[in-house]
Amino acid sequence: MRIALLGGTGDIGEGLALRWAYDTPHEVLIGSRDPDRARQKAEEYETELDSRGVDVKINGFDNAMAADRADIVVLAVPPYHVADTIDSVASKLDDADVLVSPATGMKRDDDGFHYHPPSAGSVTQLVADSAPDDVPVIGAFHNLAAGRLADLDAELDIDVLLVGDDPDAKETVRMLTEGIEGLRALDAGGIANAAEVESVTPLLVNVAMNNDGLHDLGVRFE
Amino acid sequence: MRIALLGGTGDIGEGLALRWAYDTPHEVLIGSRDPDRARQKAEEYETELDSRGVDVKINGFDNAMAADRADIVVLAVPPYHVADTIDSVASKLDDADVLVSPATGMKRDDDGFHYHPPSAGSVTQLVADSAPDDVPVIGAFHNLAAGRLADLDAELDIDVLLVGDDPDAKETVRMLTEGIEGLRALDAGGIANAAEVESVTPLLVNVAMNNDGLHDLGVRFE
Numbered sequence: 180m181r182i183a184l185l186g187g188t189g190d191i192g193e194g195l196a197l198r199w200a201y202d203t204p205h206e207v208l209i210g211s212r213d214p215d216r217a218r219q220k221a222e223e224y225e226t227e228l229d230s231r232g233v234d235v236k237i238n239g240f241d242n243a244m245a246a247d248r249a250d251i252v253v254l255a256v257p258p259y260h261v262a263d264t265i266d267s268v269a270s271k272l273d274d275a276d277v278l279v280s281p282a283t284g285m286k287r288d289d290d291g292f293h294y295h296p297p298s299a300g301s302v303t304q305l306v307a308d309s310a311p312d313d314v315p316v317i318g319a320f321h322n323l324a325a326g327r328l329a330d331l332d333a334e335l336d337i338d339v340l341l342v343g344d345d346p347d348a349k350e351t352v353r354m355l356t357e358g359i360e361g362l363r364a365l366d367a368g369g370i371a372n373a374a375e376v377e378s379v380t381p382l383l384v385n386v387a388m389n390n391d392g393l394h395d396l397g398v399r400f401e
Numbered sequence: 402m403r404i405a406l407l408g409g410t411g412d413i414g415e416g417l418a419l420r421w422a423y424d425t426p427h428e429v430l431i432g433s434r435d436p437d438r439a440r441q442k443a444e445e446y447e448t449e450l451d452s453r454g455v456d457v458k459i460n461g462f463d464n465a466m467a468a469d470r471a472d473i474v475v476l477a478v479p480p481y482h483v484a485d486t487i488d489s490v491a492s493k494l495d496d497a498d499v500l501v502s503p504a505t506g507m508k509r510d511d512d513g514f515h516y517h518p519p520s521a522g523s524v525t526q527l528v529a530d531s532a533p534d535d536v537p538v539i540g541a542f543h544n545l546a547a548g549r550l551a552d553l554d555a556e557l558d559i560d561v562l563l564v565g566d567d568p569d570a571k572e573t574v575r576m577l578t579e580g581i582e583g584l585r586a587l588d589a590g591g592i593a594n595a596a597e598v599e600s601v602t603p604l605l606v607n608v609a610m611n612n613d614g615l616h617d618l619g620v621r622f623e
Contacts, residue, residue: 294597371510378600378601386587398621399622
């Protein structure tokens with residue numbers, strides 16, 4: 180499949196791009212508001228993969244062109260850019276695509292990080308509200324530490340929680356998830372259940388902040 | 402130490418009572434609004450432990466008498482009984498005690514379970530607001546599946562997240578937690594971080610509901 184990572188120049192986009200390009204035969208496209216930046220980062224990813232003996236082509240485009248060419252469109256942008264990023268690519272999406280939302284809303288205070296969803300109730304719900312009606316939306320990859328994901332020497336052995344209301348789209352994202360070595364996909368139900376999934380991200384940061392020796396945490400359901 | 406499980410006749414109280422009595426030298430007291438019920442359940446727990454070769458005395462009392470005799474008071478009651486249970490035992494608590502809150506607020510709809518905190522922001526915060534000012538409060542044990550905990554043949558190998566603002570009290574609860582075989586205590590920060598911890602409980606239920614073969618889940622940070 181062809182996977183477009185919109186905001187693929189950022190840290191979570193980098194991690195997903197490298198892992199999919201390294202572990203799977205899927206074609207990875209990097210999207211950015213700035214196509215030069217997208218091409219530059221795509222080249223960096225190619226160089227990193229080449230240094231590990233993996234010869235793949237990763238192309239960079241502006242977000243709309245990346246979305247247009249892809250089957251799977253991952254919104255690897257901060258939560259406050261989700262709505263305008265969808266607006267900029269909406270005409271390129273149709274019911275054969277899957278829109279994937281990995282973002283979560285957090286605020287920080289003196290105590291730590293807290294879940295801070297948009298008024299829609301969750302970022303995934305905001306994506307579903309902002310996307311064209313016929314485009315299926317799946318929430319996934321919220322709880323992955325970007326640095327660990329981008330370090331291809333780092334073992335994962337953690338779970339990815341999926342939320343979504345379209346079973347076929349969810350199955351596609353499950354397959355894409357489990358294509359990455361060390362990730363297990365678990366179904367957390369419909370998009371109405373996204374807030375509890377997105378809340379895990381600030382919790383992971385708080386636990387890492389408060390326990391010596393723990394960092395870049397993921398979660399495993401056992 | 403002496404640990405009072407208020408609401409210790411319920412399922413999470415039963416699990417903690419059995420595990421502490423089985424795995425540690427701590428003395429377990431069962432509290433209930435109905436002291437006869439507390440004594441009856443305490444006898445059942447003794448019988449279960451005796452069948453496994455562990456000869457311990459577990460006493461049952463009304464909640465106030467259990468709290469009065471204990472160093473650690475666990476509010477193993479539903480969230481809507483937290484405030485009135487604290488009221489009923491407040492005069493028996495002092496700054497040498499530790500009040501432990503394992504409850505979480507959930508509501509269910511067609512999609513699954515959702516975190517539904519009280520207006521205080523979290524159940525742990527409600528406990529802190531309701532407790533006498535000098536009594537330290539620690540949130541813990543929110544994310545343990547009661548049935549798995551009460552089954553002494555079940556392996557745990559999962560994490561318990563602690564929140565609290567009193568370091569000594571948190572250290573006491575950490576020690577009590579890790580006295581139970583297979584539980585690792587992790588510090589999730591202050592009580593202000595409790596909502597993200599309590600939110601994990603409905604998530605565990607949703608994941609168990611949506612994935613064949615998974616049930617009585619716990620969480621592990623890796």
